[in-house]
Amino acid sequence: MLLTTSAxxxxxxxxxxxSEKDPGPVLTNALATAMGxxxxxxxxxxxxLSEKQLVAYEKYRGVTLTPEGNRLATSLxxxxxxxxxxxxxxxxxxxxxxxxxxxxxEHVQGDNLTDRLDEYLNHPRxxxxxxxxxxxxxxxxxxxxxxxxxxxxxxxxxxxxVDDHTSPFLQYLDELGIALGVAIELLDRTAYDQSxxxxxxxxxxxxxxxxxxxxxxRLE
Amino acid sequence: MLLTTSAxxxxxxxxxxxSEKDPGPVLTNALATAMGxxxxxxxxxxxxLSEKQLVAYEKYRGVTLTPEGNRLATSLxxxxxxxxxxxxxxxxxxxxxxxxxxxxxEHVQGDNLTDRLDEYLNHPRxxxxxxxxxxxxxxxxxxxxxxxxxxxxxxxxxxxxVDDHTSPFLQYLDELGIALGVAIELLDRTAYDQSxxxxxxxxxxxxxxxxxxxxxxRLE
DNA sequence: AAATATTTTTAGACTTGTCTAAAAATAAAT
DNA sequence: ATTTATTTTTAGACAAGTCTAAAAATATTT
Ligand SMILES: [Mn+2]
Ligand SMILES: [Mn+2]
Ligand SMILES: [Mn+2]
Ligand SMILES: [Mn+2]
Numbered sequence: 218m219l220l221t222t223s224a225x226x227x228x229x230x231x232x233x234x235x236s237e238k239d240p241g242p243v244l245t246n247a248l249a250t251a252m253g254x255x256x257x258x259x260x261x262x263x264x265x266l267s268e269k270q271l272v273a274y275e276k277y278r279g280v281t282l283t284p285e286g287n288r289l290a291t292s293l294x295x296x297x298x299x300x301x302x303x304x305x306x307x308x309x310x311x312x313x314x315x316x317x318x319x320x321x322x323e324h325v326q327g328d329n330l331t332d333r334l335d336e337y338l339n340h341p342r343x344x345x346x347x348x349x350x351x352x353x354x355x356x357x358x359x360x361x362x363x364x365x366x367x368x369x370x371x372x373x374x375x376x377x378x379v380d381d382h383t384s385p386f387l388q389y390l391d392e393l394g395i396a397l398g399v400a401i402e403l404l405d406r407t408a409y410d411q412s413x414x415x416x417x418x419x420x421x422x423x424x425x426x427x428x429x430x431x432x433x434x435r436l437e
Numbered sequence: 438m439l440l441t442t443s444a445x446x447x448x449x450x451x452x453x454x455x456s457e458k459d460p461g462p463v464l465t466n467a468l469a470t471a472m473g474x475x476x477x478x479x480x481x482x483x484x485x486l487s488e489k490q491l492v493a494y495e496k497y498r499g500v501t502l503t504p505e506g507n508r509l510a511t512s513l514x515x516x517x518x519x520x521x522x523x524x525x526x527x528x529x530x531x532x533x534x535x536x537x538x539x540x541x542x543e544h545v546q547g548d549n550l551t552d553r554l555d556e557y558l559n560h561p562r563x564x565x566x567x568x569x570x571x572x573x574x575x576x577x578x579x580x581x582x583x584x585x586x587x588x589x590x591x592x593x594x595x596x597x598x599v600d601d602h603t604s605p606f607l608q609y610l611d612e613l614g615i616a617l618g619v620a621i622e623l624l625d626r627t628a629y630d631q632s633x634x635x636x637x638x639x640x641x642x643x644x645x646x647x648x649x650x651x652x653x654x655r656l657e
Numbered sequence: 658a659a660a661t662a663t664t665t666t667t668a669g670a671c672t673t674g675t676c677t678a679a680a681a682a683t684a685a686a687t
Numbered sequence: 688a689t690t691t692a693t694t695t696t697t698a699g700a701c702a703a704g705t706c707t708a709a710a711a712a713t714a715t716t717t
Pocket of ligand 4: 518564565566568
């Protein structure tokens with residue numbers, strides 16, 4: 218069996234997430250940006266991960282996860298999201314407070330911890346931000362969801378997730394009463410700045426294009 | 438505010454625990470042994486901790502914690518033991534399975550996590566091994582407890598803790614039905630090897646001196 | 658196709674935490 | 688009071704992970 222450091226795990230996760238949004242090999246610069254490090258550091262780590270057979274890396278051509286690297290990244294995301302559920306459901310934290318804790322907790326190693334946590338939380342399928350939690354076999358749930366920016370005036374949807382996980386955005390949603398499961402109706406889209414006029418439980422609000430872009434909905 | 442690495446925290450905890458058992462300055466070798474490192478590494482770390490004002494270190498004379506060092510060590514032990522309670526009470530792990538997890542979880546940083554966990558667990562005062570959990574202000578509970586080796590034949594006690602936290606010992610206790618809160622009567626002490634003849638819920642057993650040494654009891 | 662711009666890799670350096678081996682300080686024994 | 692033994696510190700090295708600056712490779716323009 219091979220052991221991975223927290224740093225290695227974080228790089229694997231970043232590679233996974235980048236290629237999730239943008240399929241194909243992940244380029245060094247994209248990885249470095251995602252990790253907040255220099256391209257030189259990313260290259261360095263790619264050599265290490267390649268050495269450990271966790272990525273397939275070709276100089277100048279980018280990197281992809283090997284099956285084992287994919288397995289590890291998936292497991293890390295599973296752990297991260299389960300801990301986030303724990304922090305919100307059991308410890309009572311707000312959805313904008315849990316990411317940094319989960320970033321640490323995801324690296325805790327040891328037999329059965331994840332599965333016991335999963336069991337204890339009643340096998341949640343989504344985390345507090347609406348992101349799917351892969352099961353113990355690494356299987357993903359696919360849900361049809363669209364951004365608020367794709368709705369036509371008159372369409373309604375239920376909030377299923379957010380694409381921006383930062384506190385400012387999440388707290389802004391709190392102020393508007395927007396949370397997972399809340400119904401939103403698009404009343405109109407302003408031509409000038411693409412902002413959305415919406416109705417949320419009777420009240421009307423205007424959401425910027427940026428905010429609308431970061432809201433995922435299931436169409437009703 | 439100062440930030441500490443996991444390694445630094447572990448050294449502080451080790452210094453705390455050594456001087457708890459054996460008051461006075463902690464010697465380099467004792468610390469190195471406790472940490473499973475070389476004396477050279479311990480010396481190195483003592484310089485770093487001294488630099489950060491977490492310990493008072495005098496070459497060749499040993500080391501003591503500063504108030505801030507003591508605060509950090511106490512907080513670390515609090516976190517360790519609270520996580521152990523969580524793992525046993527909520528996730529259903531056995532008392533011999535939780536130490537290594539807690540060793541990692543104790544280093545998770547961030548506002549309020551410890552206090553929310555404490556709240557969620559209903560402010561437990563002792564961990565699964567009977568060790569006291571300091572409160573948020575770092576105050577310790579003192580309990581009168583003695584080792585089984587100090588009892589006289591005929592005396593009874595309730596198990597309040599263990600001094601050996603390793604799996605083999607804890608599982609051995611499981612087999613004998615010995616757990617926190619269990620009543621034990623010392624029937625006789627064998628002169629030859631100082632082993633204890635005891636009665637536990639009706640049945641009689643013989644415990645080696647080593648095992649007896651590692652059992653703490655509150656006298657009835 | 659050559660020149661220019663961009664991306665990526667290499668080279669060399671730094672920090673943390675560790676090691677072994679040697680030197681220095683302290684303690685114990687004769 | 689020396690000698691001997693033990694403990695501790697210093698010196699020098701190493702791995703992981705990071706950095707900046709320079710070199711090399713690739714992509715884009717003209
Ligand atoms: Mn991480
Ligand atoms: Mn999340
Ligand atoms: Mn630790
Ligand atoms: Mn314990």
